[in-house]
Amino acid sequence: MASQPPVPRQEIRFCRAPDGVRIAYAVHGSGPPLVVDSCWLSHLQYDWQSPVWRHYLDEWSRGHTVIRFDERGHGLSDRGVTDHGLGARLGDLEAVVDDAGLDTFDLLAMAQGGPVAITYTHRHPERVSRLVFYGSYSGQPDKDPGEAEMNDTLDRLIKVGWARPDSAFRRVFTSLMIPEATEEQHVWLDELQRVATDADTARASRRERLAADASALLAELDVPTLVLHSRGDRMNSFEEARGLAAGIGGARLVALESNNHIVLDTEPAWDVFRAELRAFLQEPVAPRTVQQADQSTSGPADRPTDLDALSPRELEILHHAARGQDNDEIAAALHLSTRTVERHLSNAYAKLDLHGKSARTAAVARLLTRA
The missing domain is CATH 1.10.10.10 (Winged helix-like DNA-binding domain superfamily/Winged helix DNA-binding domain)
Structure with missing residues (x-):
């Protein structure tokens, strides 16, 4: 396995959510602030060793100060948390932004971070300069019975196999997220699941994410918006991206020609992702007064x-x-x-x-x- 490049300097801080849960967040890079609303699995330190995630961390910090956090119950944030509802997760994002002392910033919603980012932007429109969704959605209500049955099966897989030393059960989720990855990348994502959180938290947080729905707020958002989504995403359907782009006035949808939920740095789609994101974050935004x-x-x-x-x-x-x-x-x-x-x-x-x-x-x- 090739040696990993050195980890850029990042500062890890802690803040408290409204319900007292300690949330860990990290700051690296320099420039205008880019807040990353975390995806399901993260670990602020372990992510830097990632052959799956590392290129995102490097790319985001080119010209930006990146603020990202471990969700409650995950990574370096407080474990053993029982409330993973949308309201609690919104409070976590608000706490991170306030503790970091940010007035205005660009907001990147990763995967399950979509409903939280939508609700935050609706509540604090003066603070979000630009809004980006990547592999995300606004809500997942009224799914067909077949998908509900699949989610029940995945829930049982987490209960039975999440904490096992071998990765056979966790590999199911890895295969859904990065089906076209190398074995090295598969192994790393298998292990991230075990490192990031425990089985009970994985089940509870996943159930709440499936129930979260902010789709009713989309039409009320008035912020420059970019939607990036892999056309063959198996975790969150491309139809979710279409719904986001159609629901927010002026939003632009970019389809990434990939089957991976997490686009890898060896794919042509990665070059499209970073070119589109860079261009969008450099677009001038008319200042809004209070x-x-x-x-x-x-x-x-x-x-x-x-x-x-x-x-x-x-x-x-x-x-x-x-x-x-x-x-x-x-x-x-x-x-x-x-x-x-x-x-x-x-x-x-x-x-x-x-x-x-x-x-x-x-x-x-x-x-x-x-x-």
């Missing part, structure tokens, strides 16, 4: 001020500061870490050109004057 993105923050009668440069989260934190709350109290009220509150306040002061010990008082004074 008034355009969130009318609840600033009504149409408001006159533009320097406060309009602040994000809705920064304004929310300033409102709490105006009530006399200190940073710890604000963090508790908004289910954030104190460090995250401090980062948002620092960003707000910089935008308002305020410095020194009086910055907080001056910022609050401007807020109250505007009100």
